[in-house]
Amino acid sequence: MPDRTDNQGGSRLTFAQRARLARDRAGLTRPVVAGLVGRSSDWVKSIENGLIGMPRLPMLLRLAHIYGVDPADLIGDERLATASYTKAIHGDLPAIKNALTTYRLRPADRTPESAEVLGARVRQAWKLWHSKGDHRSRIATLLPDLLADTEHSSRTLDGADRRRALVAQGQAYHLAQLFLSFQPAPELVVLTGDRAMTAAQDADSPRAIAAAAWYMNHVYRDANEAAEARVDLAEQAAALLSQDDQDDLARWGLLQLAVALSFAKVGRAGDAWRYWDRANDAARRLGPDYAHPWLVFGQGIVDGYALTMFNDLMQPGKALEVAEALDLDAIPSATRRSYHLIETARAHGMQDEGVAAVALLQKAFRESPETIQYNVYTRMALPELVKTGPRMVREDAQHLAQGLGVPV
Incomplete structure (x- = not known):
């Protein structure tokens, strides 16, 4: 959402106007948004009419994620300094x-x-x-x-x-x-x-096309492209694979996971879990010890992305249930292990459990410093934890933010 002005002379948009514009651009109704954030349609309406002020950071993060916008663009110039959320x-x-x-x-x-x-x-x-x-x-x-x-x-x-x-x-x-x-x-x-x-x-090369489709799906999700466009690309690429050997089956499973993540981001839980089941079946067929050498598809990744999907569907309690059972040792990638730790911290943050969130972010830092340094959730959550958390949380969050170069 690069345009920070309205259509009447370039005046600054209010948060309420930005929230309404972001929802309209995402093509979501108020009842759908309300269901995703666990509030009523009247609450969403009151936000957009300016009757309720800007919510706290956890809810801001939920809204920005649902709308597929940068939280700094949703916030604008109000209350929170956007410098805190600038990408590294x-x-x-x-x-x-x-x-x-x-x-x-x-x-x-x-x-x-x-x-x-x-x-x-x-x-x-x-x-x-x-x-x-x-x-x-x-x-x-x-x-x-x-x-x-x-x-x-x-x-x-x-x-x-x-x-x-x-x-x-x-x-x-x-x-x-x-x-x-x-x-x-x-x-x-x-x-x-x-x-x-x-x-x-x-x-x-069908295999190369499948890998390219996986990474293009990340581009589409970040750009808030329609879920149908992302799904169509993944399914076209998956149809090129034979599934007759491990490499083909791993890439096929990865594309099912891409579709699952796309549907989860827009709140279509039934479709999301249907495709996740397909990815999970592929991982099981490959065996518990299998992981693709560079795409890293395997049982660990499928389980780890279930955590992300529950977060995106605004079900942090279920995300934490997945995290409790997640075997990070089954994921042969420090960057992916760090990412799943950050996602676990996000689930705790959604439940206002700052102590657990900071502890997990510290663990993610030890696993892969540059994964957490460039993570959007981390760069937005740490300043809020420094300002509003208990003293012990504030001190730990301050230290971690300084180490990552995050303004607070």
Whole structure:
């Protein structure tokens, strides 16, 4: 929601006007919103008419998530300083942007790297992304050359070698998209998603197309695109897979999970759990010890995203039931483990349980510092906990916020 003015002379919109506009743009009725936040339709109406003031942060987060907007855009200039909610900027963002927007043409006589070498480099980059520590910083040093080399090889090689190079190129763009996520560069996130899908289609690889569809679904959800558009893309990609081997079945299950997450975000619980069941069935067929080497699909991920779905459906109690049973050791990715810890903290936050929320955010930080540093919930919740939590919570939240560079 970039437009911060109304249509009558550019005056600032009130919170009530922003809330109404966001709901209209999301295509949701007042009763639907009321059901998602556990309030009455009259409460939503009173918010939009200015009869009730701006709610506290947990409810603001719920409304912003339901409407698919940045909470800072929903808040505007009222009461809360939007600087607290500004997305983090990685120091290597300019270098990655330059790599994506500047053509570095390789000499025609330069020997392209083989598809096998490119594949090995991409696999190493994925290992760095999923391992403990500052994963964004590690892959940022690799991405510019990796992007340039995969592009050169995909233009220069022929036949099957070119198709394999295109597959590697698509994965390089996936890594770039992940690096860019939750930073103020939405146009680059869309660009990398589109380029990855183009490379996958040029490679004529159903598996690469499936992976690109998974990541494009994240783009669509963040942009608040209609659920039907996201579902259609995932189902088209899933239809290309045979499910005859582990890799195909894992990608098919991942796309069922993409649809489930899309429906959960817009409150369509029945459809969401129907597709989650399909993903869960795929994970069970793959076995308890299976996890895709870089997409990380497996039983742990399916269980972890159930937590997110309950949060999105505004059922934090059920989310915490999932968290109680969740085996983080079954998820071979520090970034994903950290994310699921943050989601558990979000569930506690929705229930105003600040002590538990801060403790889990601290644990998420130890697991993967750059995952929590760029997480939107974290950057919004910590300032509120510093201001309103019990003393012990305020001190811990203050310390964590300082370590993450979050303004409070």
